[in-house]
Amino acid sequence: MGRKRAVLVGINYPGTEGELKGCLNDVARMRRCLVDRFGFDDADIRVLADADPPTPPPTGANIRLELERLVGAARPGDALFFHYSGHGLQLPAETGEDDDTGYDECIVPCDTNLIKDQDFTELVRKVPDGCLFTMVSDSCHSGGLIDKTKEQIGNSTKQGMARQRQREARPPSAGATLCASLAGAVRGALEYIVIRLPRRGDRQQRSGEEAKATVASRSLPLSTYIRMLKEHTGKDDVGVGSIRTTLFHHFGDDTTPKIKKFVKAMAGGMLHRHNHDHAGIAGATGTELTPDAKPDSDEGGDQADALGPAMEQEVHSVDEVYAGAAARTPPRNGVLISGCQTDENSADLTTADGASYGALSNAIQAVLAEEKRGKAVTNMELVVRARGLLSKQGYIQQPGLYCSDEHADAAFIC
16 A cells, blocks of 8 residues: 545635635544544645644645645555535636536635636546545535546536436426425525525424524635635726636736636637637626736736746647536546535534534544444445435535546545
8 A cells, every 4th residue: 555645625714705614623623534544644644724824824826736746746556635625616617618517616715716627637637547536525516626527426417417317216297396496496595595494304303502503605606706806816806707817917827727728818819719700708708818918917027927827838729728628538546525516505514512514524524433443435335325414414415426436436535
């Protein structure tokens, strides 16, 4: 067996409009679990948490750097693990071209410098054969964060929804389907504003602790994210259509490769030419970079310096800058356990006695605690049991599993 190495990220966003409570606790519990149950060495676990001064701040650049180091040093036989607890965000497609879900699914670092599903996909592509990268994302809209990976449990992608329909023994009546859809829509809306409804089969009487618990959503509405981005960048003119260019203007080379490719395609006119017969890039993004455009810079500098980080990217076709549109083979050596489906929210719970945690993170710890130390729990078994536990507790969210058939039956982490 090779080395066991991990990166754990917890972001509570203290003092912001998107403040959460349980993310740092999730990371602390997972760290203990890795050491006590899975035999990780403390020195091989990197923690990034806000409101925790001894750790590096979980900025977009720092998270990506730690993940690149994790994968870059990997060798066959290694077990790599990444746990993320924080906000998730659905970012509208840049050019009107949709992926399976119609959005870029993102995690939200403490500095708002987004990391996208395609970034995780490219990261996992670098994992060598014989080594497995396991990712737990206790965040909203987390289904499919390792883009293009096969959906084993869930219904976040077209492929996954087709498999879900095939599993149904008998189709419900039209009336039942309508009622279920309406009930689901109402529950989803209420969950979004931090109300959790009991589901059929829940206990009629809940304990005093459960009754007084509060539940927040680990989702950032786009409008809230834009306000946080304005605060971080100092720019008041950020809109839905200029998020990517704003991120590039402010963070430069620290933005994700996908955003830099997008800026290069805009600067070179590639997107403008591609969309000439359609709505046009200005309609899709609200802004257009041209070869003469220059992002703002505190130190000034010419156009080449301003666009340098983007122009260094290789962009072979316009498809590369779309939201997940590039048709490539799925990465082989990754496992994603998502807190919920792409269109769902993950819960951040605070109990009456002040304990806070993510619903998925807590369910994972509960499932593992039911098994003797040393007894393996497969990825498939873990997700199925976590789903059942969350359903009994009245949560709307449904965790998902994304990986190859082979890894579905592999032991969780190692």
